[in-house]
Amino acid sequence: MTPNRQALRIKQMTITLAGETLLTMHRDIAPGEVLTVMGPSGSGKSTLLAYLAGFLSPAFQAQGALYLGDKRLDALPAEQRGIGLLFQDPMLFPHLSVAGNLRFGLPHHANNKRQQVAKALEQVGLAGFENRDPATLSGGQQARVALMRLLLSQPRAVLLDEPFSKLDTTLRQEMRALVFGQLREAGLPTLLVTHDEADANAAGGPIIALG
Amino acid sequence: MVLLPAFGYLPVLGGNTFHLEAWQTLWAHAGLQRSVLLSYFSGLITALEALFIVVLFLAASQGTLLDRAIRRMVSPLLAIPHAAVAFGLAFLIAPSGLLVRWASPGLTGWERPPDLLIVNDPLGLALMAGLILKEVPFLLLMSLAALPQLRPEQRVTVARSLGYAPGIAWMKCVFPALYPLIRLPVYAVIAYATSVVDMALILGPTLPPTLSVSVLTWFNDPDLNRRFMASAGAVLQFGVTLAALLTWWLGEQGVKRLCQRWLANGSRASGATAIAFGGRALLLAITLLAISALAGLVLFSVAGFWRFPDALPGTFTLDHWLRILPSVAKPLINTLSVGLAATLIAAVLVVATLEHAARYQLPAWRAQWLLYLPLIVPQVAFLFGLVVAAESVAIRPQQALVVAGHLLFVVPYLYLSLSEAYRRLDPRWAQVALSLGVPSWRAFWQVRLPLLLAPLLTACAVSLAVSIGQYLPTLLLGGGRISTITTEAVAMASGGNRRLVAVLALLQTLLPFIGFSLALMIPRLVWAKRRQMRGAA
Numbered sequence: 092m093t094p095n096r097q098a099l100r101i102k103q104m105t106i107t108l109a110g111e112t113l114l115t116m117h118r119d120i121a122p123g124e125v126l127t128v129m130g131p132s133g134s135g136k137s138t139l140l141a142y143l144a145g146f147l148s149p150a151f152q153a154q155g156a157l158y159l160g161d162k163r164l165d166a167l168p169a170e171q172r173g174i175g176l177l178f179q180d181p182m183l184f185p186h187l188s189v190a191g192n193l194r195f196g197l198p199h200h201a202n203n204k205r206q207q208v209a210k211a212l213e214q215v216g217l218a219g220f221e222n223r224d225p226a227t228l229s230g231g232q233q234a235r236v237a238l239m240r241l242l243l244s245q246p247r248a249v250l251l252d253e254p255f256s257k258l259d260t261t262l263r264q265e266m267r268a269l270v271f272g273q274l275r276e277a278g279l280p281t282l283l284v285t286h287d288e289a290d291a292n293a294a295g296g297p298i299i300a301l302g
Numbered sequence: 303m304v305l306l307p308a309f310g311y312l313p314v315l316g317g318n319t320f321h322l323e324a325w326q327t328l329w330a331h332a333g334l335q336r337s338v339l340l341s342y343f344s345g346l347i348t349a350l351e352a353l354f355i356v357v358l359f360l361a362a363s364q365g366t367l368l369d370r371a372i373r374r375m376v377s378p379l380l381a382i383p384h385a386a387v388a389f390g391l392a393f394l395i396a397p398s399g400l401l402v403r404w405a406s407p408g409l410t411g412w413e414r415p416p417d418l419l420i421v422n423d424p425l426g427l428a429l430m431a432g433l434i435l436k437e438v439p440f441l442l443l444m445s446l447a448a449l450p451q452l453r454p455e456q457r458v459t460v461a462r463s464l465g466y467a468p469g470i471a472w473m474k475c476v477f478p479a480l481y482p483l484i485r486l487p488v489y490a491v492i493a494y495a496t497s498v499v500d501m502a503l504i505l506g507p508t509l510p511p512t513l514s515v516s517v518l519t520w521f522n523d524p525d526l527n528r529r530f531m532a533s534a535g536a537v538l539q540f541g542v543t544l545a546a547l548l549t550w551w552l553g554e555q556g557v558k559r560l561c562q563r564w565l566a567n568g569s570r571a572s573g574a575t576a577i578a579f580g581g582r583a584l585l586l587a588i589t590l591l592a593i594s595a596l597a598g599l600v601l602f603s604v605a606g607f608w609r610f611p612d613a614l615p616g617t618f619t620l621d622h623w624l625r626i627l628p629s630v631a632k633p634l635i636n637t638l639s640v641g642l643a644a645t646l647i648a649a650v651l652v653v654a655t656l657e658h659a660a661r662y663q664l665p666a667w668r669a670q671w672l673l674y675l676p677l678i679v680p681q682v683a684f685l686f687g688l689v690v691a692a693e694s695v696a697i698r699p700q701q702a703l704v705v706a707g708h709l710l711f712v713v714p715y716l717y718l719s720l721s722e723a724y725r726r727l728d729p730r731w732a733q734v735a736l737s738l739g740v741p742s743w744r745a746f747w748q749v750r751l752p753l754l755l756a757p758l759l760t761a762c763a764v765s766l767a768v769s770i771g772q773y774l775p776t777l778l779l780g781g782g783r784i785s786t787i788t789t790e791a792v793a794m795a796s797g798g799n800r801r802l803v804a805v806l807a808l809l810q811t812l813l814p815f816i817g818f819s820l821a822l823m824i825p826r827l828v829w830a831k832r833r834q835m836r837g838a839a
Binding site: 124144145146148149168169170171172173174175176178182184185186188195196198224225226227240241244245246250293 | 407662663664728729730731733734735736737738739740741742745748749752753755829831832834835
């Protein structure tokens with residue numbers, strides 16, 4: 092989808108809290124690659140995501156740099172980084188319709204918004220769901236809408252925060268295949284945070300352990 | 303600013319030197335001692351009673367159908383302005399009021415209203431009853447808002463598994479943790495009750511009245527020299543409130559000492575039934591009293607000819623409403639314009655503060671207590687200071703000044719009712735929006751604000767109700783020329799036309815009620831097709 096596929100490069104990153112080092116990382120994630128970060132709770136996974144996405148609380152200090160290709164990201168505010176997020180909850184805006192949620196993801200000046208939304212829904216087997224209230228969708232359907240909302244916003248890199256942990260087993264397999272398939276097809280560098288080995292295996296990329 | 307004139311300095315009135323004359327006249331004033339004692343004790347007793355009733359109810363409350371029904375009935379009582387509650391109570395308990403009528407002549411044998419001083423009684427009992435009626439809902443709602451973070455069910459379950467009866471379990475395991483969270487509202491009740499003006503004018507003793515009422519009388523005295531005395535009185539009022547707060551604080555320390563042993567001494571049995579019964583009965587009585595008071599207002603407002611011991615009016619008429627409506631158009635407009643202006647300004651200020659804190663993930667603001675200062679300092683004391691200050695820089699009393707005065711009381715309430723909702727909103731909503739590439743102003747307008755629509759509207763309704771109920775700020779900062787429904791109603795209190803007063807008190811109640819209804823209805827209409835948004839608020 093995106094013409095210029097670039098690597099997400101984490102350079103000499105050190106995050107400290109009150110002088111104590113929590114986390115260090117130096118690593119490139121190639122386009123289309125999924126890097127899995129595993130670790131028990133409290134190992135700093137959410138701090139890592141907050142740093143990458145641009146939501147790190149001012150209580151933490153971060154050193155090092157974050158690049159997308161040659162573009163430095165860590166000084167930019169979250170909305171200018173082009174890094175998409177997928178949480179364990181679909182986080183569909185409850186006050187918007189399904190189409191409203193997808194439109195929210197589309198860039199402001201996108202053409203043929205209606206068509207793009209319809210096509211995105213069709214891709215995940217939800218054709219005709221435009222006017223539905225997200226609250227009336229099943230968990231799996233919500234997860235699929237959330238994925239398409241993310242992709243429509245044309246991110247340059249993606250962070251996955253235990254995105255399958257709240258789905259039941261059969262649905263989990265299906266969603267893994269869908270998410271990793273779509274991200275690979277889009278050629279996006281992806282960082283997956285999880286404590287489920289099956290996620291890591293399905294991602295098929297390198298694995299690092301924290302903590 | 304109120305200190306200077308108290309010591310004789312007020313250049314506008316030719317007071318250029320400092321002296322203690324004002325204090326000497328004040329001390330020499332007949333009945334001063336009694337006024338001071340009335341204010342001091344009515345404040346403390348009111349707070350103690352109200353807290354007692356609320357705590358007992360919470361200890362007894364088990365989440366049964368009755369308990370939830372009582373809670374639901376109590377919350378709307380908070381919206382009724384103080385003056386309206388006072389009038390309702392007065393009409394209920396007066397010698398020719400509803401209670402006596404219902405009991406006469408069958409139980410009492412009275413064919414004519416008894417010659418008793420029930421309302422305006424010299425001990426201030428009616429005043430305290432009115433205050434309790436109004437402060438119980440306030441403390442109850444404050445407690446209910448603070449309780450969830452303590453996980454009371456869990457604490458009670460643990461204690462019950464150790465063999466404690468539910469009421470005792472609550473008293474020993476939940477209350478000690480709850481009290482620090484509602485300490486500020488309790489202090490606000492003490493400060494309010496020691497210095498209240500509008501309720502004291504309606505229900506309080508007259509010869510002598512409470513200190514705050516005396517101060518107001520001196521302030522409005524045509525003899526401008528009385529101003530010095532009024533200022534000294536305002537300072538004294540501040541001292542009285544401070545003394546009451548200090549007494550309470552000492553009491554707190556004492557109770558803490560005494561209860562330390564009781565908390566852990568393992569006694570399990572005593573008093574559980576009394577709590578279970580008393581807690582519900584007291585709050586139910588309060589609620590029923592308030593509802594009867596309101597019903598009484600309605601009856602009086604449409605009563606035609608009403609012979610004394612008759613339980614109901616002989617004829618009903620809308621005359622009083624029709625007669626008074628043309629003359630209240632102006633006060634009605636004033637009430638609404640001041641209330642809406644204050645609410646709008648306060649909402650913008652509070653939302654901007656909260657949004658800023660949320661956006662930069664700031665910790666709770668340390669100067670927060672400053673915001674609550676207007677709720678703890680007696681109104682009489684610092685409003686006089688404001689008036690004197692405004693006069694000294696030649697700002698005439700006007701509507702803008704009234705709005706500014708109302709803001710002092712509206713902002714804390716709006717902040718109190720909105721900050722919790724803002725804090726609880728999942729930060730991931732805004733994060734999702736930003737990570738989709740949407741700038742933060744759009745994330746605010748299109749995500750955070752719509753998600754908070756219901757709590758925001760409720761907070762606005764609260765602040766509108768607070769503004770509508772303000773008596774003293776309106777009177778003083780408006781120089782008596784900005785009349786609102788509240789000032790009109792209180793002004794008519796001594797006039798004694800019950801039917802017209804009832805109409806005004808009902809109008810005063812109706813406005814906040816409309817506000818709260820809109821706050822409930824608008825989100826339901828806007829989110830009619832969004833299931834999660836209806837349950838969320």
